[in-house]
Amino acid sequence: MSLSRRNTSALTTGIALIAAVSLLIGCGPQRVAGNAIPFGGLDPATVAGLPVTHGPSGPLAGAPPIDFTYENGDNGEMDQIAMSAVADLYLYWADEYPDTFGGMPFEPVARLASYHAEESPIMICGMDTGGVPNAFYCPPEDAIAWDRGVLMPMLDQQFGPMAVVTVLAHEMGHAVQYKSGNMTADMPTILAEQQADCYAGGYFRYIADGNSPYFEVSTGEGLNAILAALFSIRDQAGTDFRGPQAHGNAFDRTTAFIFGFSDGASRCAEMDVPEMQERITQLEFAPSDDSGELEVNEQHVALVEQSLAEVFAEELDEAPRLDLSGTTCGETEPAAYCVDGNSIGLDMPELAAIGTPPTPGGDPAAAGIGDFAAFAEIASRYTMAVQEQAGLSLKGPSAGLRTACLTGSWAGMLMPNRSTDTTSYGGLRISPGDLDEAVAELLGEDSLIAADVDGASVPSGFARVEAFQVGFEEGSDPCTERFGD
Incomplete structure (x- = not known):
């Protein structure tokens, strides 16, 4: 990102x-x-x-x-x-x-x-x-x-x-x-x-x-x-x-x-x-780019929060609050949605570990996936507030696919030339490799991007990726229309 x-x-x-x-x-x-x-x-x-x-x-x-x-x-x-x-x-x-x-x-x-x-x-x-x-x-x-x-x-x-x-x-x-x-x-x-x-x-x-x-x-x-x-x-x-x-x-x-x-x-x-x-989504690095990776820190998480609030402004009566002190009220790591209080708890050290990309010759066990994977996990919990305020169930496979779809719709709005207002959404943009990081997370054993409020992931990686792609390509409307309770 x-x-x-x-x-x-x-x-x-x-x-x-x-x-x-x-x-x-x-x-x-x-x-x-x-x-x-x-x-x-x-x-x-x-x-x-x-x-x-x-x-x-x-x-x-x-x-x-x-x-x-x-x-x-x-x-x-x-x-x-x-x-x-x-x-x-x-x-x-x-x-x-x-x-x-x-x-x-x-x-x-x-x-x-x-x-x-x-x-x-x-x-x-x-x-x-x-x-x-x-x-x-x-x-x-x-x-x-x-x-x-x-x-x-x-x-x-x-x-x-x-x-x-x-x-x-x-x-x-x-x-x-x-x-x-x-x-x-x-x-x-x-x-x-x-x-x-x-x-x-x-x-x-x-x-x-x-x-x-x-x-x-x-x-x-x-x-x-x-x-x-x-x-x-x-x-x-x-x-x-x-x-x-x-x-x-x-x-x-x-x-x-x-x-x-x-x-x-x-x-x-x-x-x-x-x-x-x-x-097609493949991007080239701009001349001013380094790696296209942002450090997962308070400053950048705040920009992610701003982008989510702007993308889902029409769907939310009240935006959820981010709590960077931990995930004490939720069931999932490293980000958890708390229905009571409409807040999202974040484990910042764990998110930073996920956001650390592999490096050539580095220790694979010590690396994560990349910044977008970490930010998308935060986004997945943010979409729980969207679903809660729409009166939708937050539990079960439908909620997991709906979460992946809504997270994809957020990513789609950050894609250059896809959003109508290129100056909004936290000033963030998808960069080369970001969507591949999303695929890597979605194919992981316990994908949070495609999980319900309790962290139960949709069993099929194929279905997880497809749901994310639907949201990315078509926006948020199909997510709530196709994945009813």
Whole structure:
């Protein structure tokens, strides 16, 4: 978050290995069915119309044999998962492609290749893959290649085997773009990348619906892990969205994936430049910026309080009072809403710890998330006053999603060029990396941003992120309208 003003920027064929960020990952049951609910049509008991499930996520036993070949493989675990993913994607697109693209049949890619970036590189698409831990689609050769030695094992170790499947689903999405004619010479890289993330989301809905003979994924911890994997391969804060290697920040990548999961491949095919320019949130640092991180102290908390009071002025008869001496009257840490007295207790040392961002080479255990995560936790408790004065229940999953949505609506008003009055809201502005910090907090084990007054978090990280995004994109009205008691 920043005190300075910024201009919005917008964002990017391949998955680039950036920096892996550890979040809570888990395994989770599957083979569930439900009715698809479009993005924003949230039900706190489901994930886009599917029940929240907990159980295994990964390859299914007894999967069908694979009757096509690939180059340079070692038939190890990573190659087996990759080939199962390709076989499954062929099945998915054989059905989905004609429905999405006017009855045209889907044609499998011409070439599949595995390599080890350190020990067994290959020449493909005019490139030597030695020292290139990546996965990519090559349009001239209609080829998909993946690094089985560095990239895939890293993703599997941190996020589980379905992260490997996510990478292949993304690259197959690029193949679909070219085969369908979706990809044009002037398509911005960021749009191509967001569309491929969206196509991956559509494929994972097929798995979650129990239609895959090769994989299963839970809608609880399993989808949380997929979103965390997308988080780990986000662009670094401040990346120029116009760059040829830009893929998008975590907020925009997870949004695109959720679109596909909720609305299907047809929603992805509709993505275009105007839609992207309206939705994209990736920012560049202004010349006067340092890190875009504010110290979590009394002065800056006062500005956050001012911004919240101004954003929710129409919803509040009486603004809650902030008490910086601790959380003695509430049930949650490090911020608690006290119904009696309409106040918010804050544990400033704990908030400061959350607001301390990780540093390169630093001790991950000693770092928090970043300033926006801490300020958004304060905002989440502030929205309790909004809900209380609207006569809404402060307990249960609906209250948790409503809280995430209202916190997102506050964040949306701080986005440069989104608010109508650029001089108000405490003089604060969203800065590069802030929304990624929100995603990190929302995917945490006990997200306060998506918790009710007692701190009970909505079980699904997917639903938490989507609720925040709805508020960010559409403002506060949908939050109270869609999440009734």
